[in-house]
Amino acid sequence: MGIRRKTTIIYIILILSFLTSFLSYSNSIYLSGINQIEVNYAIDNLMRAENVLENQITNLDKTCKDWAYWDDTYNFIQNRNRDYISSNLIPDTMKNLNLNFMILIDSRGNIVHKMAFDSQNNIEMDIPFEFNDYLSKNVNDLISLVNEKEVRGLLFLDDKPMIISVNPILKSTSEGPSRGILIMGRYLSESEISKISDTLQIPIYINGIGEESEEKISFESENYILAQKVLNDINGKPAVIINVKTPRDIFRAGKKQIYFSQLSIILIGVFFILASLFLMDKLVLSRITKMRKEVTQLTTNESSNRRIELSGSDEISNLANDINDMLQKIEDSEKELEKRERTLQGILSAAPVGINLLQNRIWVWSNKGMEEITGYKIEELLGKSPRFLYESDEEYERVGQILYKRQRDNDIVEVETKFLTKNGTTKDVYIRNSPLDPNDYSKGYITVVLDITLRKKTQKQLDENLAYFAHLVDHIRNPLAIISGFAQVEIEDNALKERIMRQIERIEDTIKQLDKGWIDTEDTKKFLKKYSR
Structure with missing residues (x-):
């Protein structure tokens, strides 16, 4: 077997062994990491579902406290006032409070x-037998x-989960x-x-x-991925199990990325085998063959001036070392250059913004991000002026004045405008x-374009919401005054007057809290405006 065939077999065996080991190991490592990320994501979703459920329980408890800590309820338990029932314990109350049942019990049980109340059919109904039985016990x-x-x-009764709140009946002063x-x-x-699922955008089952x-x-x-957790009832006993299904979007994306990465490595490995064999044959093996022929000729000619030795530091060994050193340096340089080119190309292609090179406001180069913003292919942009992206000549000139006329004062300038996309949208x-080159503007400009349409819409909606909120607070405060x-003027009954004024003070305290929340929102709005870019 010749040295050329031996070299080929050895290279193939080594590269295939390396690729097999690397792909097997990397696949295991990558999938393990992705699975851990998915588990953490599933746990986060489970905690989010628990928090939403806890918020519903907290809101129900607040409502229950408002009714339990009320003089009218406190007096009703004692005097059984029918007006309290006709005014408060009606279907509209149950509907507005989103309740299915309300029970008042005196201190003797x-x-x-x-x-x-049946909230789905908007009709009154009997207290379920299972709950009556639970209550009696x-x-x-x-x-x-x-x-x-x-x-x-x-609570979990009659194969139905429910949330419940129990509070003592006290005076309005909580005494x-x-x-x-x-x-x-x-x-x-x-x-x-289903509402909770829609809120969290994940399937939830209880x-x-x-x-x-x-x-x-x-x-x-x-x-x-299915995440399950047992939740206790009000008695501290296991009541229900909450199931959260988290879509495995990360796994699918990661698996796809692993596939393309491994395919790239295989292609690079094949290329490396072919390139190595070609270079070895071209630069080493063919030279050894040629030198062997020369040695044969020297032997045949029986020359006494032999200059090739079979061992030691001979001319062949030195040449091979020189060639290897040279090839190594060339290969290292090529790999470094390829690495830099791939890194730069990857950054420009993956950037979520449009990056362009323009000379005299004519496109010389652009990236994929510009395609996503304008809808035009790169080929449709190159060699053209960006005038067709502007709504008018005036706007085109205004932007040009800012970007190019002010350039001598600042190396970097910025402006906001509107682009007309290929599909006609703005x-x-x-x-x-x-x-x-700051020293030579004729070489062109690097222009970065960022789509801020969503931020603009969000800012507009935030302004409208704040205006409506302030208007609503004013409309509550004026009738209250x-x-x-x-x-104070018309009611002579001091007890009734005091009771009304106390309720007015409670409403005013609530309005003050709303005002504070509005101010906090204004601060948040200013912060977002300042740092939204």
């Missing part, structure tokens, strides 16, 4: 009034428990003694859970505890301009 414990801690959370408890609850129906229910995170398929853009003046 007797039900004073109860009401259930636990009412005394609930009365005792609310005086020790907050009672709110989940006692307690005259009983107020219970409010709402079923977590499929529509309610089921009862089964024999195989356990907390886990599992890769159900290449499409979803986009808001931010342009940043810098000369390629009139009511306050009327109560």
Whole structure:
């Protein structure tokens, strides 16, 4: 077997072994890293779902406290005033508060009034048997428990999850003694859970505890990761299990990227084999063959002046070393150059902005980002003036004045304008301009274009929301001042007057909190305006 064939086989075996080992190892490492990222993402989604559910429980508890800590409710438990029922315990109240049931119980455990409401059909209904049964068994414990801690959370009755809040009935000043408890609850129906799913943009399911229910995170398929967690009820016992399905977008994107990366490595490996074999044959093997022939000729001629030695530091060894050194330097330089070119090309292609080189406002070069902003192919832009992207000659000239006439004062200038895209739509853009050579403007300018359409729309919506918010607060405060003046002048009953004024003060405190929130929003708005670029 000749040296050329031996060299070829050795190179192929070494490169294939390297590629096989590298691809196997890198695939395992990459997928492991991607899976860990997916698990963390699934855990985050599960926590987000828990937080939304906890917020619903908190809001229900706030509503329950508002009704439980109210003089009207406090008096009703004692005097059974029918006006309280006709004015407050009506279907519209249940609908507005998004409740399915409300139960008032006195301190001895007797039900004073109860009401259930079917929110899907907007009709009253009977308290479900399962809840009545639960209440009859636990009412005394609930009365005792609310005086020790907050009672709110989940229940799972009749294969239906619900959220519930229990609060002691006290005066409006939150003082006692307690005259009983107020219970409010709402079923977590499929529509309610669907709303949570729509809010978080991920599928969510809430089921009862089964024999195989356990907390886990599992890769159900290449499409979803399932995250499960057991949630306790108001008694601290396992009640429901929340399931969150997280789409495996990261896995699919990562797998695709791994495939293209490995394919690139294989192609590079094949190229390296062919290039190495070619160079070895061209620069080394063919020379050795040629020198062997010369040696043969020298032997045949029986010359006494032999200048080739078979061992040691001979001319062949020195030449081979020189060639190897030269090839190594060339190869290192080529790899470094290719690396720099790939890095620069990758940065320019992946940049989410338009990057252009213009000379005398004529396109010389552009990247893919400009295609995405304007809709025009790079070939349609090169060699042309950007005039057709502007709405008018005046706007084109205005932008030119800013970008090019002011250039002598600042190396970098910027301006906002609008571009007409290929499909006829208009986009808001931010342009940043810098000369390629500050000492010679004739060499052209590097122009960076950023699409700011979404930021503009967001800013406009924020302005409108703030204006409406301030207008709404004023409309609440003006009628409230009139009511306050009327109560002080026209109402002679001091107890009633004091009660009305106390409620007015509570509303005014709420308005002050709204004002504070509005001011905070204004500060946020200023911050966004300052740092939105």
